[in-house]
Amino acid sequence: MSIHNNYVAILAGGIGSKFWPESRQKLPKQFLDLLGTGQSLLQSTFNHFKDICPIENIFVITHEAYKSHVHAHLPEVLIANIVSEPSRKNTAPSAAYISHKILAINPDANIIITPADHLITNDRNFQQQVFETLDYVAHHPNIATIGIKPTRPDTKYGYIQYEHKDQEDTFHKVKTFVEKPNLDIARTFLRSGDFLWNSGIFAWNVKTFIKVLEEYLPELNDVFVQAKDVLNTPKEAKAMEMLYAQCTNISIDYAIMEKVRNVSIVTSRFGWSDLGTWESVYEHSEKDYLGNAVYGKNVMVIDASGCMVKAPEHKLVILQGLEQYIIIDTPEVLLVCERNKEGQIKDYLSEAKRNKGDRFL
Secondary structure (H helix, E strand, C coil), X not given: CCHHHEEEEEECCCCCHHXXXXXXXXXXXXXXXXXXXXCCHHHHHHHHHCCCCCHHHEEEEEEHHHHHHHHHHCCCCCHHHEEEECCCCCHHHHHHHHHHHHHHHCCCCEEEEEECCCEECCHHHHHHHHHHHHHHHHHCCCEEEEEECCCXXXXXXXXXXXXXXCCCCCCEXXXXXXXXXCHHHHHHHHHHCCEEEXXXXXXXXXXXXXXXXXXXXXXXXHHXXXXXXXXXXCCHHHHHHHHHHHCCCCCHHHHHHCCCCCEXXXXXXXXXXXXXCHHHHHHCCCCCCCXXXXXXXXXXXXXXXXXXXXXXXXXXXXXXXXXXXXXXXXXXXXXXXXXXXXXXXXHHHHHHHXXXXXXXX
16 A cells, blocks of 8 residues: 555534533534643644655645634645635534545545644554554445544443444444443443444545445535535635535534445554543543642642643632532633533533623633
């Protein structure tokens, strides 16, 4: 397999509302350094994938409002490879768009598509497994995904059931995709041993994926067939403004993965988190002896434990007496929320919009 047939597509158009108030519509979470590493999540994702293929084969799919942010964070990526969507239509249109765009460049392309917000803790194993996955789809007419071995009955992740073989590090046929289950079902999945977490990382040969679109999403596929003559030309952006209105708002999981028969999965060999919530940031942060994860040079913690605290570097914050709280202080918004209620942050955001308008979104 030629490395020149490898392509990476990074999905970076979301709002990241679960990380409000730090993640805002004007600057969502993919452009933030949530773990204090000196890199935004987008930059970190790019660095995980930059050795998988030539730089000119890396694409970033984002909302048109964020194109300048992507360029500022990833100046290495070609401007032409920052693909801006005129509206948010979820991941299935994004996958169809980038596949048709790359098909027009290289009909032998093997594409891996990934969210921009994952934490990968073993780069060497990760890159090796990405190469293996791209090689697999180059030689098999299957869509492939990398699943994560569950460590707990977590209700925040989708699950994928697969057919067992003797070796975990080989590709297995997928039986079913299951969206976020309740706790009892998640426990059953964990006990069964034949479910993996859905990482949202998928790979395919571009011709394989186009055939899947033709069979399962013909109307969506036709949108981009109409654009065939303008893809990768100066007329593309104008055409997409009109054509994107015809796209169904649907995720790749619902639209394709839950229906397609030829999906394979391999168990990951690298440390992973989707960094989808403040709780996941807390889990991966350094903590003091009372279990507080603190970001901010001038945060003072007194008789408090199990808290996730993030404050501006210049601001003095004194935290006393709280247990198991999330405290996120930004120039315009202060959030104080029990850790076990963080699932309601999106509700608080909706309430703020109803009462205060768009100012704090």
